[in-house]
Amino acid sequence: MSGDTASGSPAPVQRSRWISTFYLLPVLAAFIPLFANEYIQFMANRMLVYILVTVGFNLVVGNLGQLAFANTAFFGIGAYSTAIMMSHVGLPYWVALIIAAIAGGLAGLLASITALRGIRLYYLAIITLAFGELMRWVYLHADKVTMGSDGLPLPPLDLFGLPITTEVGKFYIFLAITVVVVKATSNLLRSRIGRAIMAIRDNELTTASLGISTAHHIVLAFVWSGVVVGIAGAMFAALVGRVFPESFGLIEVIVHFAMVMVGGTGSLIGSVIGGVTLTALPEYFRQFPGMEELFFGIIIICILLFLPKGIASILAKLSAVFRERYYLD
């Protein structure tokens, strides 16, 4: 169904081109370990984590159009579920990852209740922010399980008995997970479900008047967002090896939100761009001690001033391939 909604060119051409472009980026990314040192590789792994963080958040903010900021809650719940399942229960990583996805989905379900009750805009924003802060309090104070501010360590990572000790090993696992999750999200966004979600954003009353259950789709968007960000949390836990409550504070929400805005709201490729750019930039600016926040702030302001639809909107102008509707707003 991909190319059928593309603007301009006939559908079959667009479709075949899209298949190649979708897998082009991950195939290119697969060569990164050949060039990267340990540090760069760690950053590439972080980027994969933040791609999923942004994809999940963008679903609620950009596609569903709800100002819900429960993203750090989903992220933290995913990370802590993974750490708890591995270090306390002794489950293998892949099982912990599935549990993290389910836990994130349940957190999404919980967050959707607010939107279902008709809570919108600033009220929804503050309630969901409070949800994130509440979860941080839980990580801090449930210290028998989470070890509080000392952080909860993960046992060494292995996959089906195969020890994964290097950043490169993690990278290929993360890359595979990211491709699968982004592709699934892309399938959903291009389907009747994605259209219903975006219809709710554009006009909730009319959507209902077409016989579409808006409640059903609001819940779906939140749950899928929770699943995606929960998985990102599981990857984050594996990446850092020890999960701290401070990783899921208010600053983190702002970073997530900036990633969505800089990449492009409602755009899947925008989420990828936002996650990558805003992971790389602060690292780059580290070479200017004392100025890093200033540079970072200025860059975000400039992008949003001149590209209100995010970096993704430039791609739309550059190439018809990128003008795919669900990917670029």
Next chain:
Amino acid sequence: MDPLLELKNVSVHFAGLKALTDVSFAARGGEVKAVIGPNGAGKTTLFNVISGYVPPTAGEIYLENKPIHGLAPHHISARGVRRTFQNGGLFGEMTVLENVLTGLHVQISSGFFGLMLGTRAARNAEREATEKARRLLDMMDMGEFADQQVKSLSGGQQRIVEIVRTVATEPPLMLLDEPAVGLSPPMRERMMEIIRRLAGEQGVAILLIEHAIDLVMAGADVIIVLNAGQKIAEGSPEQVREDREVLEAYLGHA
């Protein structure tokens, strides 16, 4: 043939205002019925009471012989009463095609996991829906705009897209609120032609509010005239034109 929609002595009274009094009529599939009347005659209230936004104070409304009075709007809409609004209600960020596809939503029979995994069945269902949406757009001569963003179209074109999207839901009954208002003269005629074809080719029962008397006289099968909340006439354009009470009450001092 049994009427699709039947109103029996429907009244709507607000505090101190009799918006509708004792209105009865029936609408059948394939028939274009226009509701005319001066401002404040109760036309919009009539639409509101049929679609459930306002409960009737008295009287009964039947859709396919089942009572719908007092039901909530989404229940009435689920039974196939579709309404367009004066100020659009299109999904502006989406393309024309996607807007129509959204109208086809409930007819696409694929589930969450099929769509997520992109199974062949789910892709086929989407493809069929897309073809159907393109056919509907072609039928209304809107095919060339399929891949354009809705907000880039003119007001009249947007109005047609909204109607195509509504038609996509295959409603037995459509309530059109001033479909031709604000349109250029050629666009107005096209709109009326589209409405005629919906009734003629799709067998939709159409009820429309319209101020443009010339359009109504040319396009409607039956005209209902409201004045001060009461139905003062119902008949063919010729009959209504000759009706003394209509001439006095509605067409003013003509």
